[in-house]
Amino acid sequence: MTPRQIQFEALVNAYSKDLYRYAVWLCRSPEVAEDLVQETFMRAWKALDSLQDPGSAKQWLITILRRENLRRFSRVQPEVQSLDEMDVERITGLDDEFVQHDDHSQNLGMEQALASLSLEYREPLLLQVLGGYSCEEIAQQLDIKPGAVMTRLFRARQKLRKCFEDEDIVTDSKVK
Amino acid sequence: MNCLEYRRLMTIEPGSRDPELLEHAGKCAACATFNARLQRFEHNLGQTLAVEAPEGLESRILLRQSVKASRARRAWNQRIYAVAATMLLTVGVVSGWMLTKYTQRVQAPLDQLVLNHIHDEEGHLHERNDVQLAELNQVVNRFGVRADALPAQVNFAHPCPMRKDKGAHLVLAGKQGPVTVLIIPGEQVRERTAVRDERFEGYILPTRYGALAIIGEHGEQLEEIQRALVTTMRNVT
Structure with missing residues (x-):
């Protein structure tokens, strides 16, 4: 495996989950969020040589993701909708049977507040x-x-x- | 710092460890309670934002990247092959062209060969070396020719590769201008053969060692040059 490939895999392992969380709250769709994260890493792979400081890798990736999200908006104009309860549950998995009812209500409220x-x-x-x-x-x-x-x-x-x-x-x- | 300022700054940055903020919270019970509620709120916010990433996300990213990298490698290889093929084709075409030109020149009739030689080495027509007898003999002796005197002013005398063997290239001063004399070993001519193009004219004579070409510009007195050669250089014809 080349040093470049090793570096890329380390980036994916370290930051893909964080980027996904950011993306899902940015675009409010799990499917679009995953596409955004994948596209972000593809662009990161192409531009990996421009990453000079590994300490700023997360910021670098978030910058790429935000640009990619803006490009998405320039390609299509998605209708911005407020999330209903079902959407919130799809994002957060709050319909999980192990989540306690009180926490569920509280988090669902926070979800809806964030989405609004x-x-x-x-x-x-x-x-x-x-x-x-x-x-x-x-x-x-x-x-x-x-x-x-x-x-x-x-x-x-x-x-x-x-x-x-x-x-x-x-x-x-x-x-x- | 008052309570309003404290709560404003903490709301902006709940994780702040600013000593002034810490000091205020230590002295103000109401703000300490506010901070406790704020931290619970932040904990709740953090939990809410920390959604689970879909299973296999990393693997899907790495798979897509490896496919992309492999495509890029293939495209790169194709480009390399294309460049190599183009270079090979160019080398082939150029080599073929050069070979054709060379073959044409080598297989050309002797009169054309003589004219090509003079045109290719036109610079020698302008030489002014004032060649002496000994130097001339050094060049012509290997063909069994011996000069007893200079046939005319000799401006250039040098061994020169001909089609079949190394010959000699002489430039004498004629009445009109430079006259080229080529000693061409190994070539067979049956009789005196005329040579002419838009600038030069002359003839090729059969000799024991091969052929002798005497070429000057149009109107040059070549017969006089030939006589001088025959008179001063033994076995030249």
């Missing part, structure tokens, strides 16, 4: 939670200012929490 977030708020959150990006890195990736990233992250969490709790997390009357 617009991409503008969802993507920075995905980059932070799944990608491990800092605000500055997210700003670079999305080509917006760090201040805008902070605003989007704040609002994204606020919207999600509002779905579960009546209490506004920041403007709580008890807060001084």
